[in-house]
Amino acid sequence: MIWAISAGLLGLLALSIPVGIVLFLLGFGVDAFFSPFPLIRGLGNLVWSTSNNATLIAIPFFVLLGEILVRSGIATRTYSALDRWVSWLPGGLVHANVATATMFSATSGSSVATAATVATVAMPQAEKLGYDPRLFSGAIAAGGTLGIMIPPSINLIVYGFLTQTSIPQLFLAGLVPGIALALGFMAITVVICLIRPELGGLRRTFPFPEMLRALLQLIPIILLFTVIIGTIYKGWATPTEAAAVGVAGAVVIAALFGGVSVKMFADSILGTIKITSMIMLVVIAASFLNFTLASAGLGRELQSLLDGLGLTPTGLILVVVLIYIVLGFFIETLSLMVVTIPIIVPLVVAQGFDPIWFGILMIVLIEMALITPPVGLNLYVVQGARKSGKMSEVMVGAIPYVIAMLIMVGLLILFPSIALYLPSVLSGS
Amino acid sequence: EELSVVGSWSGLPLHKQYEAPFWGETLPAASGGEITVALTTHNQMNLGVGDVFRLLGDGVYDVAMTVADYAVADAPELEGLDVPLLALTADEARAMVDAARPMVDDIYAARFNSKVLAIAPYPPQVVFCNAEVSELADLEGLKVRASGRMTAKFLEALGAEGVNVSFSEVPGALQKGVVDCAVTGAGSGYSAGWWEVSTHLMAIPLGGWDSVVTAMNMDRWNSLSAEKQELIMSQVQAEFEAPAWASAQDALVNDIACLTGNGECPSGEARDMTLVEVSDADFEKARGVLVGEVLPDWAERAGGDWAERWNASVGSVVGVSIGG
Amino acid sequence: MEESLLHILRRLNRGIALATGVVLMGCAAIVLADIVLRQMGSSFGGTDEISGYVMAIATSWGMAFTLLELGHVRIDILRGRAGQRARAFFDLFSMLVLTGTVTLIAYKCWPVVARSLANDSRANTPLETPLAWVQIPWFAGWVWFAIVAWLTFVAAAMLVMKGRFETADEAIGCFGEEDLAK
Numbered sequence: 018m019i020w021a022i023s024a025g026l027l028g029l030l031a032l033s034i035p036v037g038i039v040l041f042l043l044g045f046g047v048d049a050f051f052s053p054f055p056l057i058r059g060l061g062n063l064v065w066s067t068s069n070n071a072t073l074i075a076i077p078f079f080v081l082l083g084e085i086l087v088r089s090g091i092a093t094r095t096y097s098a099l100d101r102w103v104s105w106l107p108g109g110l111v112h113a114n115v116a117t118a119t120m121f122s123a124t125s126g127s128s129v130a131t132a133a134t135v136a137t138v139a140m141p142q143a144e145k146l147g148y149d150p151r152l153f154s155g156a157i158a159a160g161g162t163l164g165i166m167i168p169p170s171i172n173l174i175v176y177g178f179l180t181q182t183s184i185p186q187l188f189l190a191g192l193v194p195g196i197a198l199a200l201g202f203m204a205i206t207v208v209i210c211l212i213r214p215e216l217g218g219l220r221r222t223f224p225f226p227e228m229l230r231a232l233l234q235l236i237p238i239i240l241l242f243t244v245i246i247g248t249i250y251k252g253w254a255t256p257t258e259a260a261a262v263g264v265a266g267a268v269v270i271a272a273l274f275g276g277v278s279v280k281m282f283a284d285s286i287l288g289t290i291k292i293t294s295m296i297m298l299v300v301i302a303a304s305f306l307n308f309t310l311a312s313a314g315l316g317r318e319l320q321s322l323l324d325g326l327g328l329t330p331t332g333l334i335l336v337v338v339l340i341y342i343v344l345g346f347f348i349e350t351l352s353l354m355v356v357t358i359p360i361i362v363p364l365v366v367a368q369g370f371d372p373i374w375f376g377i378l379m380i381v382l383i384e385m386a387l388i389t390p391p392v393g394l395n396l397y398v399v400q401g402a403r404k405s406g407k408m409s410e411v412m413v414g415a416i417p418y419v420i421a422m423l424i425m426v427g428l429l430i431l432f433p434s435i436a437l438y439l440p441s442v443l444s445g446s
Numbered sequence: 447e448e449l450s451v452v453g454s455w456s457g458l459p460l461h462k463q464y465e466a467p468f469w470g471e472t473l474p475a476a477s478g479g480e481i482t483v484a485l486t487t488h489n490q491m492n493l494g495v496g497d498v499f500r501l502l503g504d505g506v507y508d509v510a511m512t513v514a515d516y517a518v519a520d521a522p523e524l525e526g527l528d529v530p531l532l533a534l535t536a537d538e539a540r541a542m543v544d545a546a547r548p549m550v551d552d553i554y555a556a557r558f559n560s561k562v563l564a565i566a567p568y569p570p571q572v573v574f575c576n577a578e579v580s581e582l583a584d585l586e587g588l589k590v591r592a593s594g595r596m597t598a599k600f601l602e603a604l605g606a607e608g609v610n611v612s613f614s615e616v617p618g619a620l621q622k623g624v625v626d627c628a629v630t631g632a633g634s635g636y637s638a639g640w641w642e643v644s645t646h647l648m649a650i651p652l653g654g655w656d657s658v659v660t661a662m663n664m665d666r667w668n669s670l671s672a673e674k675q676e677l678i679m680s681q682v683q684a685e686f687e688a689p690a691w692a693s694a695q696d697a698l699v700n701d702i703a704c705l706t707g708n709g710e711c712p713s714g715e716a717r718d719m720t721l722v723e724v725s726d727a728d729f730e731k732a733r734g735v736l737v738g739e740v741l742p743d744w745a746e747r748a749g750g751d752w753a754e755r756w757n758a759s760v761g762s763v764v765g766v767s768i769g770g
Numbered sequence: 771m772e773e774s775l776l777h778i779l780r781r782l783n784r785g786i787a788l789a790t791g792v793v794l795m796g797c798a799a800i801v802l803a804d805i806v807l808r809q810m811g812s813s814f815g816g817t818d819e820i821s822g823y824v825m826a827i828a829t830s831w832g833m834a835f836t837l838l839e840l841g842h843v844r845i846d847i848l849r850g851r852a853g854q855r856a857r858a859f860f861d862l863f864s865m866l867v868l869t870g871t872v873t874l875i876a877y878k879c880w881p882v883v884a885r886s887l888a889n890d891s892r893a894n895t896p897l898e899t900p901l902a903w904v905q906i907p908w909f910a911g912w913v914w915f916a917i918v919a920w921l922t923f924v925a926a927a928m929l930v931m932k933g934r935f936e937t938a939d940e941a942i943g944c945f946g947e948e949d950l951a952k
């Protein structure tokens with residue numbers, strides 16, 4: 018069954034059928050060929066229950082928040098301020114891409130929204146200053162993935178929702194690995210640009226007073242982050258509600274520091290609806306596929322496969338990591354999570370692993386899936402913002418950052434406390 | 447015959463100790479290999495809890511089990527199966543469920559095109575508080591996390607404020623004072639570490655017993671031979687329903703011991719929550735609210751002659767009469 | 771004629787998307803108000819229930835807009851290498867498959883509404899929301915998606931038959947104008 022589904026997935030995707038529709042077709046196929054029961058009768062209920070979900074409303078809220086920041090000009094000013102501080106490094110403006118992505122990750126719960134935000138403001142600079150288009154766009158695609166590791170994070174909300182683990186604890190656990198990954202991205206950029214200086218374009222230094230003045234431009238984003246995270250940890254709002262707080266905060270901050278107009282709101286709304294529906298078609302389809310796979314016994318098949326291997330707990334984790342790397346090439350990330358979490362997480366937890374730690378490990382693998390071809394949503398978002406050049410350039414440019422993520426996976430397995438230290442200290446237990 | 451069976455929450459003892467062995471081994475063995483079972487659970491299928499019996503009625507699978515209370519959106523009369531505070535011991539709860547069984551059979555046949563095979567209990571839904579409470583009246587003005595419509599309405603009638611928090615967020619919510627109290631099964635609260643963030647335990651079933659109904663699609667049931675029907679029915683009763691009930695009272699006593707340290711805790715380290723003793727007067731007052739407000743409200747929701755049927759069956763067992 | 775049909779569809783869906791977005795912002799405002807009220811020791815109750823309904827309805831009504839904006843992600847490994855004529859056939863085929871699937875979904879959503887109507891189902895919450903009230907708008911959104919998909923498919927097929935590949939590409943190709951601007 019696993020092989021037939023993989024082949025079907027690749028074939029249908031190659032025909033350029035929309036990803037969400039492909040997942041529906043696979044669900045129909047599993048129903049017809051691998052399940053003796055008329056699962057399709059449950060289709061309507063699945064569509065209703067999946068979309069009638071108060072947790073998922075965080076998706077449009079976070080996308081809207083990012084749209085408002087871009088269209089009010091706050092995103093551009095944040096970018097140029099960070100540019101003042103990091104462009105002296107070998108790699109120059111590439112570091113500003115990573116730094117801006119990190120900053121926006123702290124206000125956005127979505128990697129796609131983060132990558133779209135940074136790409137919009139960064140791309141116009143690339144050609145002007147003579148950067149290597151591969152490294153420059155790869156850094157945006159990779160930096161954008163931090164959106165789901167650094168809190169807030171829709172994917173961590175979905176993980177917490179599906180596994181019944183605490184979302185604030187997951188958010189705390191993602192903070193250190195998220196910042197470490199950002200530093201790792203910058204370190205690997207420095208290494209590459211020391212070896213091949215021509216890739217990095219112009220290194221620039223700015224007078225110190227100008228750098229200090231630039232800090233003022235970061236205030237809106239820091240304010241917004243404080244408001245969103247503060248309401249969660251003060252116990253005023255649940256993580257989902259905090260997304261609504263973020264929208265309100267973005268509107269206020271746009272009014273105070275940027276430009277607001279009816280057109281700006283209209284454009285932000287249209288962009289939000291477009292991205293939200295795109296994601297939701299995939300999420301709904303993935304949950305139908307998951308329903309057919311569970312009914313057809315994929316869980317049992319996978320369980321007996323893993324049992325048959327006679328693995329040690331560490332061996333199990335390594336196999337699971339391998340499974341996610343491979344599936345991550347081909348499957349859209351939110352659907353990958355929805356389909357696999359109910360099957361994989363119980364197996365992992367049964368071996369004595371901490372579900373919060375595993376959630377963070379999974380997020381690193383999901384980040385990787387976002388920038389590995391052929392199906393890597395962030396690659397497409399960045400390419401969409403480029404207006405010229407080949408898709409393959411973005412893919413090549415992302416490779417160094419995939420390596421940084423692999424190193425992070427290894428570190429998390431060797432030192433679980435990278436993720437678990439902060440939640441254990443701050444939860445006060 | 448291959449039966450596709452969708453079990454209740456895979457992480458809870460009812461599934462692990464009774465459902466999974468019964469459907470996975472006992473029934474196939476008792477049938478001499480004539481019945482085989484493909485077993486999964488509704489949470490593994492990622493189904494909405496309100497959809498489980500809807501899809502059973504549509505024939506998506508053959509057998510399903512979950513908390514009856516999850517299905518009351520489609521059948522308000524079903525709320526009468528699990529009324530809070532009427533049964534304090536497992537034996538009383540069993541008597542209530544047995545009395546309600548003919549009504550439940552009718553409801554499942556009419557609303558979900560299904561045949562009821564068994565009704566088993568989850569542990570009673572008790573109250574964890576991170577606040578000084580010494581009687582039920584102290585709940586007035588507190589923020590309480592409840593699940594299920596009748597429990598929420600009951601809490602409102604007692605003067606508490608219902609707050610909706612998902613199970614996994616309850617510890618954080620208790621700690622930060624987003625809620626003062628939360629209702630769940632004593633065992634679930636123990637294993638999820640709620641004792642870390644709450645001080646007082648009210649060991650009365652304010653949320654009822656969360657009866658779990660096992661039912662089979664009616665068309666599928668009718669397609670079975672009389673012998674197979676007989677076999678399934680007798681096996682379910684003897685090998686699943688009876689042992690699940692038999693352990694329910696012990697489980698409650700053990701769970702309370704684990705949470706409060708009053709007695710032996712077989713599942714791990716005993717904790718030291720304060721056990722709140724509910725006085726008879728206090729209890730009678732709460733029951734007055736239940737009988738005077740919450741049940742008549744339900745009778746209106748359910749409509750038809752459900753209140754009369756309930757009075758004649760469950761009501762007469764527990765000594766309560768709606769509207770009189 | 772095909773072009774004016776597509777034009778009308780785009781304008782209609784733009785209006786619908788704006789309205790949907792306003793509803794979403796309204797929902798954010800309600801959530802915010804509830805957070806503030808809670809600090810003052812009171813609450814609307816049921817904001818998460820309402821958020822769920824808003825999400826379901828917003829999702830179904832946004833689908834057609836995203837379709838016309840070419841927002842539903844497609845992988846163009848083979849398509850990107852093909853010539854103009856072959857690309858048009860990739861697009862038409864993909865559009866036909868999408869249209870069929872969405873029609874099936876809309877068709878299968880009706881029994882959900884029908885059962886809620888038959889049972890007079892009310893949400894298992896203190897609000898007791900009649901489920902049909904929220905499921906009918908949700909269902910209508912999927913029906914609208916199916917209708918728009920069929921009309922778009924027919925219009926694009928006619929454009930291709932007339933050899934107007936570029937106009938067809940704008941309607942059902944892989945990347946939209948907005949993608950480039952964003």
Ligand code: NA
Nearest residue numbers: 122164167169
């Ligand atoms: Na984030």
Ligand code: NA
Nearest residue numbers: 345386389392
């Ligand atoms: Na990928």
